[in-house]
Amino acid sequence: MNNTYPDNKKKRLPVIIAAAAAVVILMIALAVLLSGCGGNTDRPDTATGQPSINKGDCPVKGELKVGNVVTFGTFEQDNDTSNCAEPVEWIVLAVKNGKALLLSKYGLDCQPFNKDHGSTTWENCSLRVWLNDDFINTAFSDAEKAWISLTSLVNPDNPEEGTSGGNDTADKVFILSLDEAVNTDYGFSSDYGTADKLRQCAPTEYAKNRNCLLDDNASSEYYGNCRWWLRTPSFDSDVIIDVAASGIIKVTGGFSIGGSMIAVRPAMWIDAE
DSSP states (O other): OOOHHHHHHHHHHHHHHHHHHHHHHHHHHHHHHHHTOSOSOOOBOTTTSSBOOOOOSOOOBSOOOTTOEEEEEEEOOSSOGGGOOEEEEEEEEEEETTEEEEEESSBOEEOOSOSSOSOOOGGGOHHHHHIIIIIHHHHOOHHHHTTBOOEEEOOOOOTTTOOOOOSOEEESSBOOOHHHHTOGGGTOOSOTTSOOTTTOOOBOHHHHHTTOOBOOOTTSTTTTOBOEEEEEEOSSTTEEEEEOTTSOBOTTOOEETTOSOSEEOOEEEEEOO
16 A cells, blocks of 8 residues: 555645744734734835835824824823724923924823932933833834924922932923923913812823822822822932822922832923924
C-alpha cells in the first residue's frame, strides 16, 4: 500500500497552521487600522520614510471662543483600551493674538509632581517631562502637535511664604500656575477661598482607576470631583499647591511633591488661525 499521501499531509499541517495564523494577524491589523486605534502617527513621506508634518486646517473640533468646550487630540479616558482612546475635551480660557489657551475639562491622569521626593521646581520636575514627552506624543499626531505653541512661562514664587517657583521655562504643555488659576481674564475667581465652578474638576474613569484622590462624601455638592496640581510651590519647595474638589485653593496648603493621587489637567496655547 502507498503511504505517500498521509506522510505528505503530516508535513503540510504546520504550513497550513502558519498560513492560518498569518491570515488572523492580517485581519487583526486591518481591524485596528480601520478602527483608528493605531495611535497618533502620521503617514510617512514616501521619499524620506519620515512622518510628513502637514499643518493643514486647524484640527480642533468646535469654535475657539472663550468659554466653549472643544475637542483636540485623543487620550485614554473610559478605562477601556479595547475601544480606542477618546477625544480630549478642552475649555477655551482665552483667545488673543491669534492663539487660544486650552485647559482640559477633566483630570486626565494622576501623576506625582516629581517622582523623587525632596525639593524641586516646575523646571526640574518629572511631571513637566511627562507632559512634554509621554502625554504630548500619546495624545497628538505630528500634524496636531504643529498647532501647539511653545509658550514662555513665568513660574511665580508663593505669594505668602516666598517659596521660590524657580526659573522661567518654555513648554508646549504645562499645568496652570497659582496666578493663572485666579486670573479673571481666564474666567476664574480672583479669590483663592471661593468655590470657583471653573476650577472644579471631575476625573476620567481612567484617572479614577489610577487612584485619583476624590471627594467621596456622597452628600457633598462636590462629590466625585478631584484635586489637581498647580505648578506653584506652597510653604516649602517639597509641597505643591493643588486645587481642592470644591475649587478652593489654599496658598499654604497643597500636597507632597511625590504624591501620585493628584490629578493632572494639561493646559496649552495653540494657534487659533
